Amino acid sequence: MDKFVDYLKRGWPALLLIVALVAVWHLAVAQSQSLIFPTPGQVLAGTVELAQNGTLWEHIGASLMRVTVGFLLAVAVAVPVGLWMGRVDRVYHTLNPLFQILRPISPIAWIPLAILWFGVGDVAPVFLIFLAAVFPMIVQTANGVHTIEQRYLHAAMNFGVSRQKMFHQVIVPAVLPDIVVGMRIGLGVAWLVVVAAEMIVRASGLGYMIIDARNAGNRYDLVVAGMAIIGLIGLLLDVVMRRLEGLNSVRWRYGR
Template sequence: MEKLKKIAAPLALIASLIALWWVVVVQTESVIFPTPLQVVTGTLELAADGILWEHIVASLLRVGAGFLLAILVALPLGLWMGRVEGAYRTLNPLFQIMRPISPIAWIPLAILWFGVGNVSPIFLIFLASVFPMIVQTASGVHTIEKRYLRAAENFGVSRSTLFRQVIIPAVLPEIIVGMRIGLGVAWLVVVAAEMIALRSGLGYLIMDSRNAGNRYDLVIAGMLIIGVIGLVLDGLMRFLESLKSVRWRYGR
């Protein structure tokens, strides 16, 4: 019953928006903008042909590859910057300059360097994800209470043990936050990159539907699928936040 109460309000809001959408399209007698039923019909058509699943898998694989590369680079680098003051002073200004630059602005350079293919969007996803995780991880190390580090040093623990049993558990909540931010931006970037430089993925599906006979039902379907997948990905990150090893940092 408690779970039903939590989802009742969002479901009611979504249902109201769909009803409003339907009424507006019918009342305006639009011949271009689709009704919700037309969007559902178009989605089922793509799903039956298998085309929809191919585009979804293509986008998810690109995001997965770029995001994994970002994790492999960002976490060790962020931990190092958090522990070594000289590294932080040297690298942080550069990352703070790079971080606000929209990954979309890198698309022309990505195409120039890597051509039209999967490497370009993976590179863009890497850029979108790596800086939030580096900054958040380094910030998390800086927020560790000094008494924990002093206590470990007093017991004579090795550097590897200090990282494994003190620093990483303490900074893990901040790492998850950085991953959640990075994954959200990565999902935005892959769709934009696919609209410009690729021939597969949800971004390409939207542009191809627009160009191939103004199939706006499929355009809207692609947009909604992007939103739903984004919600699911964010839910996965929120699940990580609920793990016992992470939950201690949050109020609930």
């Protein structure tokens, strides 16, 4: 009960701000008498319509599936590569320039090549999501290894700890906070890219739903509904990653 009250105390300013913005949105549409842009009530009605016929859950499930696959593939590549770069200077100086060249390239710029290589199925958006997530995680993981306090390594060497044990029991636990931060950044970027990635998908996903609603009869209530749902899911994903950052096993390097 105390935790719930604490959440309310911390969350009410944000809730009030959202309510105020929705009220301003409603008043602006009512005053302009727009026949195209929807009111909050029309957006809610469109969302209920999609939820009742099951279409909404299909699109959400498809988007989450693609983001999950692309993100997990990025984690599987980025964490080992980042640890390797952080521990071996020659590898870092070889790979880092390449990653710094590729990292600023927007995943959207890869769409023509993704279609050329993988067609318009599920593989192309997963590839784009992978590209969006992998580079932030590599950079953050390698940086985490570089910032490990030397006293941890010196203490382990003084006790005669083997290199393998040092890696698994000292380096990896010490760099976990940076890995999780990289995962949080990568997941946020991956979810951001999902709309653009799903523009090349045949018939599923929140991005496809937005484009289809715009093209099939100017259903801007469904366009805005899709945008709001993407934002809410992004918020939930960020909350989950923040909880992961707070685990004691993740933050042992920093004590309490």
